[in-house]
Amino acid sequence: MEPELRSLTDSLEQLCAYSTPHFLANTPYEQNIVQLSDIVTGKTPGRNSINDVTLFCSVGLSGTEVVVAHEIIKMAEK
Template identity: 95%
Template sequence: PGVHINTVGPKSMNGHELPIEVAGKSSVISTDSLEQLRAYSTPHFLANTPYEQNIVQLSDIVTGKTPGRTSINDVTLFCSVGLSGTEVVVANEIMKMAEK
């Protein structure tokens, strides 16, 4: 309980860095791009699972459109699709919010 997991390695049905069951324990599953996640030539490891419909855009969490962690006991999962510029922009926005 109360852990955040970032995936940065392979995330296809043919190879992934963590068991699919981790998604089942996650109260929040996010990615930097749903469009890119769905465009993988080999399906994403959560495609066609009950957890696929729970994946949300990180930008929606950052802007408050979608809730993120709501309890200190939440397990949250971030599935990066490699949009390095996105991470920089998100980190900048978090720093701005922290300064306020």
């Protein structure tokens, strides 16, 4: 099975608002970028395989995502 490439961002609106194009602009992958919140809430499925690759383009307060991810990992370890 071929690994799936998924691209995520914390805000599609903010990603598209920058004057400098993001790293996936004008590529076949641009139309497949989804918001992290859609994965977390189950609106969009996450990875299907351990071999899948996820690119995350943070355009918001990346420190917030790090803190939230750390807390989620701590909760999952309990």
